[in-house]
Amino acid sequence: MRPLRRSYVLLLLCATTAIALPAQTFTTLHNFDGTDGKVPEAGLIQATNGTLYGTTGSGGANGDGTIFKIGPSGTLTTIYSFCPPPNRCTDGAYPFAGLIQATDGSFYGTTSEGGANSHGTVFKISPSGTLATLHSFCSETGCADGQYPSAGLVQAIDGNLYGTTYSGGANGYGTVFKISPSGTLATLHSFCSETGCADGQYPSAGLVQAIDGNSYGTTYSGGANGYGTVFKISPTGTLATLHSFDSTDGYQPSGVLVQATNGNFYGTTAYGGTSNFGTVFKITSNGTLTTLHSFDSTDGAEPSGVLVQAADGSFYGTTAYGGTSNFGTVFKITAGGTLTTLHSFGSGEGIVPYTGLVQDTNGTFYGTTVRGGADNHGTVFSLSVGLGPFVETQTTSGKVGAAVKILGTNLTGATSVSFNGTAATFTVVSGSLITTKVPAGATTGKVEVVTQSGTLSSNVNFRVIP
Numbered sequence: 524m525r526p527l528r529r530s531y532v533l534l535l536l537c538a539t540t541a542i543a544l545p546a547q548t549f550t551t552l553h554n555f556d557g558t559d560g561k562v563p564e565a566g567l568i569q570a571t572n573g574t575l576y577g578t579t580g581s582g583g584a585n586g587d588g589t590i591f592k593i594g595p596s597g598t599l600t601t602i603y604s605f606c607p608p609p610n611r612c613t614d615g616a617y618p619f620a621g622l623i624q625a626t627d628g629s630f631y632g633t634t635s636e637g638g639a640n641s642h643g644t645v646f647k648i649s650p651s652g653t654l655a656t657l658h659s660f661c662s663e664t665g666c667a668d669g670q671y672p673s674a675g676l677v678q679a680i681d682g683n684l685y686g687t688t689y690s691g692g693a694n695g696y697g698t699v700f701k702i703s704p705s706g707t708l709a710t711l712h713s714f715c716s717e718t719g720c721a722d723g724q725y726p727s728a729g730l731v732q733a734i735d736g737n738s739y740g741t742t743y744s745g746g747a748n749g750y751g752t753v754f755k756i757s758p759t760g761t762l763a764t765l766h767s768f769d770s771t772d773g774y775q776p777s778g779v780l781v782q783a784t785n786g787n788f789y790g791t792t793a794y795g796g797t798s799n800f801g802t803v804f805k806i807t808s809n810g811t812l813t814t815l816h817s818f819d820s821t822d823g824a825e826p827s828g829v830l831v832q833a834a835d836g837s838f839y840g841t842t843a844y845g846g847t848s849n850f851g852t853v854f855k856i857t858a859g860g861t862l863t864t865l866h867s868f869g870s871g872e873g874i875v876p877y878t879g880l881v882q883d884t885n886g887t888f889y890g891t892t893v894r895g896g897a898d899n900h901g902t903v904f905s906l907s908v909g910l911g912p913f914v915e916t917q918t919t920s921g922k923v924g925a926a927v928k929i930l931g932t933n934l935t936g937a938t939s940v941s942f943n944g945t946a947a948t949f950t951v952v953s954g955s956l957i958t959t960k961v962p963a964g965a966t967t968g969k970v971e972v973v974t975q976s977g978t979l980s981s982n983v984n985f986r987v988i989p
Contacts, residue, residue, distance in 0.1 A: 547865060551872045552597035552889075553903040554896035557582045559601050560589035561900030563891040565621035565675070566829065566878040567593075571917070571928055572650065573955030575881070575889055575903075576630060578618040582900065587616040587637070590630075590648060593903055595885065602652035605634065612637035614656055615644035620675035620729070621878070622648075623684075626918065626928075627704060631657075631684055633672040642670035642691070645684070645702055657706035666691035668710055669698035674729035674779070676702075677738070680920060680988075681758065685711075685738055687726040696724035696745070699738075699756055711760035720745035722764050723752035727777045728829075730756075731788070734920065734986055735808065739765075739788055741776040750774030750795065753788075753806055765810035770795045772814050773802035778879060779829040780806075781838070784983055785858065789815075789838055791826040800824035800845065803838075803856055815860035820845040822864050823852040828879030830856075831888075834913045834982045839865075839888060841876040850874035850895065853888070853906055866906060870895050873902035882982070884955075885932040886910040914972050914979045920986035921961050927985075929957040929972060936975045942985060943968025961987060 555561050560579025567577040574592045583589035583604035590603040606612040615634030622630040630648045638644035638659030648654040661670045669688030676686040684702050692698035692713030699712040715724045723742025730738040737755050746752035746767030751774055753766040768774045773792025780790045787805045796802035796817030801824060806812040818824055823842030830838040838856050846852035846867030851874060853866040868874050873892030880888045887907045896902040914931040921927060929940065929949075934957055940949040942965035949959040957972065970981040 547909065548907040549866050549872065550905045551896065551902050552905055553593060553599045554898055555579065555582065555900040555902065556898045557900050559583065559599060560591060562893050563901045563903070564619045564877050564893050565891070567881045567889050567891065567903070568622055568624060569881060569883050569915070569930060570624050570630075570650065571628065571930060571956045572953070573930075573932070575883070576622050576624075577891065577903070578621060578632065579901070580617050580619045580893075587612060588618045588634070590618065590622070590632075590652070595883065595887070595905070597903070599903070602650075603648060603654055606637065612641070613639055614654060615646055619673050623676050623678060624917070625678050625684070625704065626682070626926075629704075631676050631678075631704075633675065633686060635671050635673045635689075642666060643672045643688070645672065645676070645686070645706075645708070647704070658702060658708045660688060661691065665693075666695075667693055667713075668708060669700060673727060677730050677732055678918075679732045679738070679758065680736070680918065685730050685732070687729060687740065689725055689727055696720060697726045697742070699726070699730070699740070699760070699762070701758075712756060712762045714742060715745065719747075721747055721767075722762060723754060729779045731780050731782055733782050733788075733808065734786070739780050739782070739808075741780065741790065743775050743777055751776050751792070753780070753790075753810070753812070755808070765808075766806060766812045768792065768795065772796070772812060773804060777827045781830050781832060783832050783838075783858065784836070789830050789832070791828070791830065791840065793825045793827045801826045801842070803830070803840070803860070803862070805858075816856055816862045818842060818845065822846070822862060823854055827877055831880050831882055832982070833882050833888075834886065834910055839882070840879050841890060843875050843877045851876045851892070853880070853890070855908075865908060868892065868895070872896070873904055880906075882910070883932075884913055884915055884930055886912050912979055913982050914970060916970050916981055916985050919983055920988055922988045923961050923963050923965060925961050927959050927961060927970075929959060929970065930955060931957070931972060931974075931979055933976060934972065934974060937972050939973040941971050942966075942987070943970075961985075
């Protein structure tokens with residue numbers, strides 16, 4: 524069911540000295556010990572309260588995974604442990620995907636197993652830890668609604684949540700689904716509906732909603748050559764295959780795509796490329812794919828996580844293996860394809876950074892490793908490379924008058940908010956949150972907040988919808 528999460532037996536790869544940038548600081552913030560979770564395969568998110576939230580795939584009070592929060596200093600609190608007795612695992616088990624915070628302030632996520640039918644769930648959880656199961660998969664005959672959702676969710680501009688299941692559906696090879704915040708689920712597409720699974724099979728990654736209103740994603744295998752695909756799907760379920768990998772340009776894409784400020788999409792393949800250690804690629808909305816970098820193990824191997832476009836315009840990510848010690852790397856790559864290895868992991872600071880990074884609005888990157896650390900159950904780490912603070916909008920698009928949350932650091936005392944130069948009224952809720960509305964006359968561009976310490980700009984353009 525989960526092809527990349529095999530056994531965490533490390534590959535023995537050739538190693539050499541990694542290229543490093545100056546002024547970088549790596550810190551192991553937390554070592555999981557099992558009781559507070561283990562195997563944190565998912566990335567972290569920054570919530571509106573300024574705290575980071577994440578999941579562990581197993582461990583916790585009942586051994587079946589947790590949801591936790593952690594402060595920038597490393598103080599971790601478990602807010603939920605799955606599978607509490609006596610109704611074992613009806614709430615889900617093994618949350619291998621990360622969380623999203625929706626516009627209602629709650630967190631939403633998936634569990635790969637458990638639920639009423641033991642085939643995974645979609646859940647909602649409050650910041651204080653009250654959990655509700657919204658859907659248990661395989662509730663339809665033959666699991667037509669899908670099974671084993673191992674990827675996370677995305678909230679679209681229509682307010683609904685969109686995601687994928689790794690298998691199940693009408694043909695058994697996975698689905699794309701839509702679910703309302705109240706739990707009404709609709710299957711938008713069942714993969715392998717075309718001859719030879721030309722539309723792909725086994726979507727192991729989640730979706731990204733693009734500025735054109737469609738969602739974009741990948742399948743782990745299938746397509747014209749059997750090595751996976753990139754696809755586009757409309758809100759009503761019309762799917763188009765944009766690219767079929769052929770192994771020379773990579774294969775088995777397993778990370779979520781990211782749409783960059785230039786409108787193109789960027790992603791990774793776990794394998795393939797020149798040396799068969801994986802690639803970084805970009806693809807246009809009409810399907811033109813360019814391989815930006817092929818890993819050779821010395822600079823990393825098996826890049827399985829999502830990329831993040833940072834405030835400096837470059838992309839940052841991780842490889843699960845490779846690098847100086849063969850335990851994985853953090854890398855930076857420009858839009859033109861110039862790659863720099865920022866950090867190679869050692870066993871004392873965590874190994875196998877399977878997922879990607881999140882850039883906190885304080886400028887620092889945060890991530891997880893699935894193994895290593897003091898108890899070999901994984902870690903949470905931070906990496907500072909000298910980038911400054913910024914603000915992030917939730918959401919990234921809206922009509923005039925739409926409510927917008929602005930996340931940041933040290934926002935208390937802010938004196939102005941503007942959308943591409945148009946002033947907006949606002950309320951400072953806390954040091955990490957401002958609420959506002961898209962002002963009349965606003966146009967697409969950066970959101971800026973003037974604070975006592977300077978002007979903070981959004982990391983991406985806010986798109987004003989006509």
